[in-house]
Amino acid sequence: xxxMTQSPATLSVSPGERxxxxxxxxxxxxxxxxxxxxxxxxxxxxxxxxxxxxxxxxPARFSGSGSGTEFTLTISSLQSEDFAVYYCQxxxxxxxxxxxxxxxxxK
Amino acid sequence: xxxxxxxxxxxxxxxxTLSLTCTVSGGSVSSGSYYWSWIRQPPGKGLEWIGxxxxxxxxxxxxxxxxxxxxxxxxxxxxxxxxxxxxxxxDTAVYYCARxxxxxxxxxxxxxxxxxxx
Numbered sequence: 001x002x003x004m005t006q007s008p009a010t011l012s013v014s015p016g017e018r019x020x021x022x023x024x025x026x027x028x029x030x031x032x033x034x035x036x037x038x039x040x041x042x043x044x045x046x047x048x049x050x051x052x053x054x055x056x057x058x059p060a061r062f063s064g065s066g067s068g069t070e071f072t073l074t075i076s077s078l079q080s081e082d083f084a085v086y087y088c089q090x091x092x093x094x095x096x097x098x099x100x101x102x103x104x105x106x107k
Numbered sequence: 108x109x110x111x112x113x114x115x116x117x118x119x120x121x122x123x124t125l126s127l128t129c130t131v132s133g134g135s136v137s138s139g140s141y142y143w144s145w146i147r148q149p150p151g152k153g154l155e156w157i158g159x160x161x162x163x164x165x166x167x168x169x170x171x172x173x174x175x176x177x178x179x180x181x182x183x184x185x186x187x188x189x190x191x192x193x194x195x196x197x198d199t200a201v202y203y204c205a206r207x208x209x210x211x212x213x214x215x216x217x218x219x220x221x222x223x224x225x
Contacts, residue, residue, distance in 0.1 A: 029191075032210075043215035044215065046211060046212065063196060087153065091211065095171070097156075097211050098154040098155070098156075100152070
């Protein structure tokens with residue numbers, strides 16, 4: 001099973017600033033990496049797939065990069081609605097696995 | 108617009124079988140090439156993909172749960188179901204049903220909390 005490790009566990013950022021979230025895979029997942037946003041009491045929402053492709057309706061301030069084992073999600077200018085928990089997911093190998101999440105909180 | 112809704116008991120006793128159903132509207136479980144999936148999230152923790160059933164009826168389960176899981180589909184009711192046997196407190200979680208385009212869930216149910224307790 002591929003283990004996904006996200007860092008940091010919690011990130012405190014001020015509105016309008018940039019946030020950078022990291023995800024590392026225990027072995028290469030090529031570009032088969034997705035990012036999700038989850039708000040309290042809601043199901044996750046797909047943000048990025050293929051490591052860098054925004055899902056339908058996702059604002060351009062969200063961008064993803066990386067390949068192999070190291071990935072980054074960048075939110076260029078944080079809006080109030082962006083404070084949430086973010087998960088990375090590898091879909092290169094079964095079982096599909098998720099990271100433990102990064103909580104993005106208001107500084 | 109595809110919508111999914113989980114239903115089933117919110118409380119299950121240890122060693123018993125957890126049973127949940129997902130009702131799909133706005134789409135068909137027997138059309139397209141989607142993975143009709145169950146994903147769970149223990150309180151305050153991350154996500155775990157339990158398994159899925161393909162529109163053809165084939166299934167794939169997480170090896171960590173494979174011995175206890177069965178996912179089935181009822182095309183006449185446009186539903187798919189999860190059974191998880193021999194549950195313990197570690198199976199307490201919010202259970203989501205989802206439609207996945209290959210391995211990317213694009214539509215999710217609202218989730219249902221299942222607590223395992225006597």
